[in-house]
Amino acid sequence: MFFNFTYLLFALPGMLLAAWAQYKVTSAYRRASQIPCQQGFTGAEAANHMLNAYGVPGLGIEPIAGEMTDHYDPQSKTLRLSEGVYGSNSLAAVGIAAHEAGHALQDAQRYPLLVTRGALVPVANIAGNLSWFIILAGMVLLAAGAILGKAVLLAGVGLFSVTVLFQLVNLPVEFDASRRARVALVEQGIVSPAEDQEVKKVLDAAALTYLAGTLTGILTLLYYLYESGLLGGRDE
Numbered sequence: 001m002f003f004n005f006t007y008l009l010f011a012l013p014g015m016l017l018a019a020w021a022q023y024k025v026t027s028a029y030r031r032a033s034q035i036p037c038q039q040g041f042t043g044a045e046a047a048n049h050m051l052n053a054y055g056v057p058g059l060g061i062e063p064i065a066g067e068m069t070d071h072y073d074p075q076s077k078t079l080r081l082s083e084g085v086y087g088s089n090s091l092a093a094v095g096i097a098a099h100e101a102g103h104a105l106q107d108a109q110r111y112p113l114l115v116t117r118g119a120l121v122p123v124a125n126i127a128g129n130l131s132w133f134i135i136l137a138g139m140v141l142l143a144a145g146a147i148l149g150k151a152v153l154l155a156g157v158g159l160f161s162v163t164v165l166f167q168l169v170n171l172p173v174e175f176d177a178s179r180r181a182r183v184a185l186v187e188q189g190i191v192s193p194a195e196d197q198e199v200k201k202v203l204d205a206a207a208l209t210y211l212a213g214t215l216t217g218i219l220t221l222l223y224y225l226y227e228s229g230l231l232g233g234r235d236e
C-alpha cells in the first residue's frame with residue numbers, strides 16, 4: 001500500500017536526489033577530511049574561536065560519539081561535535097564545526113527562522129509519528145469502502161503536512177548556518193579563500209541532503225493528496 005507503483009513514481013525524483021546527495025556528501029567529506037587546515041585549527045578550536053569573535057564566548061563545546069552526529073543543542077546551549085570533527089584539524093572538521101557554531105550564533109541572535117523551527121520541533125515530532133498510523137488507517141478504511149476513510153486519510157495528511165512545513169523552515173536555517181560558517185572562517189583567517197572552496201563542497205553537499213529530504217517530503221505529501229482524491233487523480 002505504501003510502496004506501490006504510483007508512490008514510486010511520485011517519490012522517485014526525491015529518492016534520486018537523495019542518493020546523489022549522499023554520494024556527494026560522502027565523497028566531499030572523505031576528500032576534505034584528508035586535507036589539514038593550514039592554520040592548524042581543530043574543529044573544536046575553530047568553533048570556539050568563531051563564537052568568541054562573534055559575541056558568544058564561553059559556550060560549551062563537547063565531543064560526542066558517532067559519525068555525522070554533530071549538532072547544536074539550543075536547550076543546554078551546547079555544541080556537540082562528533083569525535084572525528086572535535087579533535088581533527090581537517091578542512092572537513094573545521095567546516096562542519098563552524099556550521100554548528102553558525103546555529104549557535106543564530107540562537108544567540110534569535111534568528112527568526114531558528115525560533116520558528118524550535119517552536120515546530122515538538123509539534124512536528126508528534127505529527128510525524130502519528131501521521132503514518134492515521135494515513136494507513138485512512139487507506140485501509142478507504143479500501144474497505146468505509147465513508148470515514150477519506151476524512152481519516154485527510155486528517156493524517158494534514159498532520160503529515162506539518163512535518164513538511166518543518167522541513168521547509170529548516171532548509172533556510174541550514175543554508176544560513178553554512179553561509180555564516182564560511183564567512184566567519186575566512187574573516188577570522190581560520191581558512192584561506194582557497195581552503196574555503198573545499199569547505200564549500202562539504203557544506204553544499206550537506207545542504208543538498210536537506211534539499212533532497214524536503215523534496216521527498218513534498219512529493220510524499222502530493223502522493224497522499226493524490227490518493228485521497230484531492231488532486232483529482234483518483235475516484236472514490
Ligand SMILES: [Zn+2]
Pocket residue numbers: 099100103174177
Ligand atoms: Zn545544521
